[in-house]
Amino acid sequence: MLSIILILIAAFFFTGVIIRTKSIASGRKGPGIFQPIKDVVRLFKKGAVYSETTSFIFQIAPTIYLASVVMAMLVVPFGNSKGIISFNGDFIFFAYVLALGKFFSIISAMDTGSSFEGMGASREALYSMFAEPAFFVLMGSLALLTGHTSFQEIFQDLHLGSYISYALTTLATFVLVMIAMIENSRMPIDDPKTHLELTMVHEVMILDNSGFDLGLILTTGYLKFAIYGALIVNLFIGSFDYQYAIPIFFTIQFMMAVSIGLIESFMARFRMNHNAQFIVVLTSVSLLIFFGVLLMLGKFI
Amino acid sequence: MNYITISNNQTIPISDIPEINYDTFFDTNTSFIYDNVERHCVNYYGYQFNNRIKLICCIADDNTHEIFVSSCLVHQTDKLSSFTAKLFCFEKFEREIHENFGIDYVDHPWLKPLRYAHNRFDKSKQNANYQFYSIDSDELHEVGVGPIHAGIIEPGHFRFICNGEQILHLEIQLGYQHRGIEQYFLEKKNLLQRATIAENIAGDTVVGHTTAFSHIWESLCGFKAHRDIQFARTLALELERVAVHTGDLSAVCTDIAYQLGSSVFGRLRTPIINYFQEWSGNRLAKGLIRPGRNQFPFSKLLGERLKEVFDKFEPDFTEMNEELFSLPSALSRFERTGVVSFDDVSKIGTVGMSARMSGVNRDIRVSHLYCLYPELNHEPIIKHHGDVYSRVQIRKHEVWQSIKHIRNLLNSIPEEISADSTLNKPKPNSFTLSLVEGWRGEICHCAITDVNGDLLHYKVKDPSFHNWLALALAVRNNEISDFPVCNKSFNLSYCGHDL
Numbered sequence: 001m002l003s004i005i006l007i008l009i010a011a012f013f014f015t016g017v018i019i020r021t022k023s024i025a026s027g028r029k030g031p032g033i034f035q036p037i038k039d040v041v042r043l044f045k046k047g048a049v050y051s052e053t054t055s056f057i058f059q060i061a062p063t064i065y066l067a068s069v070v071m072a073m074l075v076v077p078f079g080n081s082k083g084i085i086s087f088n089g090d091f092i093f094f095a096y097v098l099a100l101g102k103f104f105s106i107i108s109a110m111d112t113g114s115s116f117e118g119m120g121a122s123r124e125a126l127y128s129m130f131a132e133p134a135f136f137v138l139m140g141s142l143a144l145l146t147g148h149t150s151f152q153e154i155f156q157d158l159h160l161g162s163y164i165s166y167a168l169t170t171l172a173t174f175v176l177v178m179i180a181m182i183e184n185s186r187m188p189i190d191d192p193k194t195h196l197e198l199t200m201v202h203e204v205m206i207l208d209n210s211g212f213d214l215g216l217i218l219t220t221g222y223l224k225f226a227i228y229g230a231l232i233v234n235l236f237i238g239s240f241d242y243q244y245a246i247p248i249f250f251t252i253q254f255m256m257a258v259s260i261g262l263i264e265s266f267m268a269r270f271r272m273n274h275n276a277q278f279i280v281v282l283t284s285v286s287l288l289i290f291f292g293v294l295l296m297l298g299k300f301i
Numbered sequence: 302m303n304y305i306t307i308s309n310n311q312t313i314p315i316s317d318i319p320e321i322n323y324d325t326f327f328d329t330n331t332s333f334i335y336d337n338v339e340r341h342c343v344n345y346y347g348y349q350f351n352n353r354i355k356l357i358c359c360i361a362d363d364n365t366h367e368i369f370v371s372s373c374l375v376h377q378t379d380k381l382s383s384f385t386a387k388l389f390c391f392e393k394f395e396r397e398i399h400e401n402f403g404i405d406y407v408d409h410p411w412l413k414p415l416r417y418a419h420n421r422f423d424k425s426k427q428n429a430n431y432q433f434y435s436i437d438s439d440e441l442h443e444v445g446v447g448p449i450h451a452g453i454i455e456p457g458h459f460r461f462i463c464n465g466e467q468i469l470h471l472e473i474q475l476g477y478q479h480r481g482i483e484q485y486f487l488e489k490k491n492l493l494q495r496a497t498i499a500e501n502i503a504g505d506t507v508v509g510h511t512t513a514f515s516h517i518w519e520s521l522c523g524f525k526a527h528r529d530i531q532f533a534r535t536l537a538l539e540l541e542r543v544a545v546h547t548g549d550l551s552a553v554c555t556d557i558a559y560q561l562g563s564s565v566f567g568r569l570r571t572p573i574i575n576y577f578q579e580w581s582g583n584r585l586a587k588g589l590i591r592p593g594r595n596q597f598p599f600s601k602l603l604g605e606r607l608k609e610v611f612d613k614f615e616p617d618f619t620e621m622n623e624e625l626f627s628l629p630s631a632l633s634r635f636e637r638t639g640v641v642s643f644d645d646v647s648k649i650g651t652v653g654m655s656a657r658m659s660g661v662n663r664d665i666r667v668s669h670l671y672c673l674y675p676e677l678n679h680e681p682i683i684k685h686h687g688d689v690y691s692r693v694q695i696r697k698h699e700v701w702q703s704i705k706h707i708r709n710l711l712n713s714i715p716e717e718i719s720a721d722s723t724l725n726k727p728k729p730n731s732f733t734l735s736l737v738e739g740w741r742g743e744i745c746h747c748a749i750t751d752v753n754g755d756l757l758h759y760k761v762k763d764p765s766f767h768n769w770l771a772l773a774l775a776v777r778n779n780e781i782s783d784f785p786v787c788n789k790s791f792n793l794s795y796c797g798h799d800l
Contacts, residue, residue: 026561116444188630198444266560267559268559271633271780272780
């Protein structure tokens with residue numbers, strides 16, 4: 001329960017902090033950090049316009065997309081407190097309920113029949129596909145290490161261990177941060193600020209969405225970021241008391257947002273065909289974690 | 302003689318241009334260019350002449366500083382063999398002649414309408430009903446972009462044929478911006494009106510086009526521009542180059558999503574265009590150049606101010622370039638992206654920056670001198686790879702070079718010469734050609750006067766006219782997501798092409 005409240009609060013400022021960091025880095029004052037939320041509120045007050053070529057899929061997709069992320073949010077634990085739903089193998093549920101949402105956003109993009117959106121959808125599908133093994137190898141290794149298969153138990157047991165577990169946590173953080181960047185279509189994979197349809201990944205898929213639907217999609221994006229942030233926080237807090245855990249949560253979320261802002265300010269986006277290579281590299285980092293775990297457990301001959 | 306040799310900005314009686322039959326005309330002009338990289342066609346156009354069509358072809362030689370002009374009379378119904386079949390650089394020119402007069406070429410590879418001019422021959426051909434080149438395949442797909450774009454750019458349609466992310470073919474469809482500029486030159490009789498029209502041919506090359514028009518007019522009127530006028534024009538041309546190149550560097554950074562470069566170069570462009578405001582009252586230098594007049598004399602005080610602007614500009618510009626060109630993620634987007642080979646460039650006859658990027662030494666500032674360029678000892682900056690990296694490098698070096706030229710000019714600011722600025726009437730029955738190197742490349746204006754000394758025909762050729770094809774070739778086999786950065790690295794003009 002606690003995790004949901006914290007994720008909601010984090011979602012409120014996360015994107016705003018990224019945008020603010022980017023404006024400060026480029027020498028501008030920039031909008032307030034709650035501007036993204038104000039935008040969403042404005043969109044929620046509007047009606048949606050639907051293209052004549054779209055079917056009901058296009059209309060239900062944003063809702064399902066939001067619902068999937070909310071479902072995923074329910075299984076995310078926070079330190080000692082479990083998520084609202086917690087069961088063995090809930091990380092698999094987490095990954096595939098998110099994938100369901102993504103599937104609907106992809107077919108709704110295809111539904112518009114626009115050549116841009118088809119292109120964006122194919123890119124997004126490709127990148128998610130490559131990111132999936134990285135996530136599962138990572139979570140599988142952690143499950144193997146701790147001997148549990150639910151988020152809360154895995155994370156709770158994780159902090160116990162030797163120096164090698166710190167090394168593994170560092171790698172795991174890297175993998176999770178990068179997966180968060182891919183899933184949320186941020187740099188260096190995708191440029192969320194571009195106005196050029198041909199270079200977009202996620203943005204081009206939602207070109208036809210407007211008003212209320214666009215508001216839903218944006219809200220989902222904010223939540224998704226906060227969820228991945230919460231997962232990363234969980235790697236660190238283990239079984240700290242709440243008076244430490246909660247400030248750590250917000251500090252890590254804030255630091256993550258600032259570092260994303262800095263990355264987006266000071267580097268260029270990857271060439272599109274380097275993206276796939278880059279994402280596959282994440283899987284090999286995950287494999288490194290896997291071998292590390294085997295080493296720790298003495299199962300490595 | 303099959304042709305007459307003239308130099309830049311020279312007025313000759315129209316009767317001096319030899320009129321030859323089409324076969325000789327064909328042979329003369331194609332043999333000029335065939336196997337001669339240093340020669341290229343600066344203008345080839347037609348106009349109505351006693352119920353027939355007079356074709357005028359102007360070939361420039363970069364080494365001898367000469368321009369060879371020849372002409373030919375044809376009937377609208379004639380079936381002509383096309384220059385293009387032999388030399389590809391005539392492709393656009395012949396399409397324009399075909400569009401305007403309905404002349405049919407028997408062996409032109411693709412007589413597609415060029416810009417859908419208001420006074421075109423076949424009005425049933427419209428941009429709205431144009432059939433794009435298409436493919437019949439289950440695996441390839443087409444992507445159409447524009448004419449309305451997401452950013453604030455001019456209208457143009459790009460039709461890609463792609464295999465997944467890879468571009469196989471790009472067709473560029475223009476003409477949405479056609480205003481009938483050339484016709485306006487004839488309709489508007491007032492010199493100020495005409496100068497204003499010249500200013501608005503392409504909003505980013507105000508100085509370039511107005512200088513070309515002023516040269517034409519002054520040459521027709523037999524007016525020799527005083528040193529102060531020439532000084533102002535040279536300075537403005539170089540200043541425009543600095544401003545636009547800096548802005549383009551910013552835009553290229555935006556397209557690769559490099560925020561730091563985008564905002565720093567964007568900021569650096571501002572003091573330069575603000576300086577134009579200080580000098581002439583307009584940030585785009587509109588109203589600065591006028592035929593036969595030094596509208597805004599350049600004072601010592603303005604010179605000091607410009608030095609101050611550059612003293613602040615240069616360190617930041619240099620530092621930002623060091624950052625940009627040592628950033629691996631940016632270099633990986635620039636290098637080997639959008640390559641146009643030397644062969645392609647010389648075949649399609651690109652001009653200006655789009656020629657120099659691939660090793661073609663083509664720069665009007667050296668080859669057909671005008672204004673104060675003879676004193677500046679300009680040396681063109683040549684790159685050899687023809688990719689985005691080369692184009693960005695050229696911009697960087699040309700900015701430095703232009704600043705150096707301007708600093709040289711500022712060492713001797715001429716006094717204002719308040720000579721009698723009334724221009725004579727233009728000479729009747731004359732032909733004039735003016736070449737100016739704008740920041741994008743060679744601008745060519747041609748004028749023909751009638752028996753009363755009034756304009757009979759006015760022809761404008763913006764460098765974009767040649768260079769759009771280079772973009773279409775550049776993106777082949779590239780990723781479609783690299784199109785924006787390729788496009789921006791050329792930064793071609795839509796309205797300059799559409800007129």
